[in-house]
Amino acid sequence: MIEVISKETGNKEMVINMGPQHPSTHGVLRLELVLDGEIITKVRPNIGYLHRCFEKYAEQMDDYAKVIPYTDRMDYVSAINQEHGYVIALERMLELEVPERVEYIRVIMAELQRIASHLLGIGAFGLDLGAFSPFLYLFTEREKILDIFERVTGARLLYNYFAVAGLMRDVHPKFKADTAEFVRTFRPKIKELNDLLSYNKIFIQRTANIGVLPEKVAFNYAASGPVLRGSGVKWDLRKNDPYSIYDRFEFDIPVGTGEVGTLGDCWDRYIVRVKEMEQSLRIIEQALDGMPDEGDVMEAIPKRIRPKEGEIYVRTETPRGELGYYIVSDKSASPFRVKARAPSFVHLSVLPAISKGSLIADMVAIVGSIDIVLGEVDR
């Protein structure tokens, strides 16, 4: 069938623009698609529509702490995880001890954020493929997480909550109960999601065997996070290079198995996210148990942040993959340079490799399955 189509068109190529205004590009991304009939022969991502000068801002701020709000705005879907990497980098530079209670609250918040981010990613992915109701159900759950965040941090989306060696404010007394309640009610919802979307026949047909990313290609492009794990590689920085207190918790690394199609297809990348939410719930439960009730979360915050001359690279696992911060200090109060290694940017470069030869209608599925955030691509 596919050969017939391309023969009829006489192999004439056509260039189509997808974006920058397109509801399924997850932001302002422009893809130049070179088409041979219905088949994509080449994809050229065209970025820069959301370049917001992150590095320039980091250099201009007169305090290291003032960069934190801008890290939020890089990957606005998982703001807490962005802050986490940055504050850890500074703590390692300053060789600071972080209080126990702070670490536990941070982990709980980071995992809640991971769930919220996956909920949005999965919901939008379903929406792109025409499944509207899962999107609404998932957003109902996401709002519950945002409620917890709002009660703790005061904001719904961009929190500016983590501080160097501390937190902006302590959690409220009912935080533990709230979170435990969420964990309890959310577990059955994952099963519902599986019934509604994951094993839906139409959904499988639109995602299985599409956009296959073989393990080797994933390594060559330095993919990470769910995109890499979807190809069957057990690699999670929380386990392989533990930061914060992740070495204390028991959890599994879900990987793609090619259950309904080929290993490393869109469905595998999707199901890894679903399974990761379960693991995050496990981590939250353990962290809630271990969290000390007493302790000042603000006492260890340094008055002034003046790291020694030098540089550091710290990587953390965000919902999208390996986020690295490369910070250079010149002994002054403001950073000399802050460079972020953004997973979305890397995954966008995988896109041409995996979408070559697929049908134009599948492009939406492939873009959705790598779950990029354009704020992080362009920074």
Add this chain to the structure above:
Amino acid sequence: MGMLDKKYHDSNIIIVGLESALNWARKNSLWYEQFGLACCAIEMMATAASRYDFDRFGIIPRSSPRQADVMIVAGTVTMKMASRILRLYEQMSEPRYVISMGSCSNCGGPYWEHGYHVLKGVDKVVPVDVYVPGCPPRPEALLEGFLKLQEKITGETILQKKESVK
């Protein structure tokens, strides 16, 4: 319709000014262009989703500017994007409205000072009807912005405007 049930079942006539009838229809079917730029777009999505539910105001997302009445500029407008926004705006059919959502599109927001690639306010390229402040604005704030826009439409005098053009 409990109160009105069975009372008006014959064919009836309503007498209403043409202008207010047009305005009434217009303000209750504001289809917006689904056009997210940055963080604010996530809040726009949340407003359209289950809890805040845009649909009950007749506000429905469209993917094409040609079907849309109102454009929500949700997020940071960069230099590269500005010309595209103008183009999308020109593709919308009259009457068209623009809601600027968030500090970024109002005035540059957190990027006003050193943002060499950020446009300091979308009103530099397209006329804005309602500004919604916040970084990001809460869904309630965006809803309020829509209510303000509806208010504005109520007071419009479309037919008279045409005469003055002649």
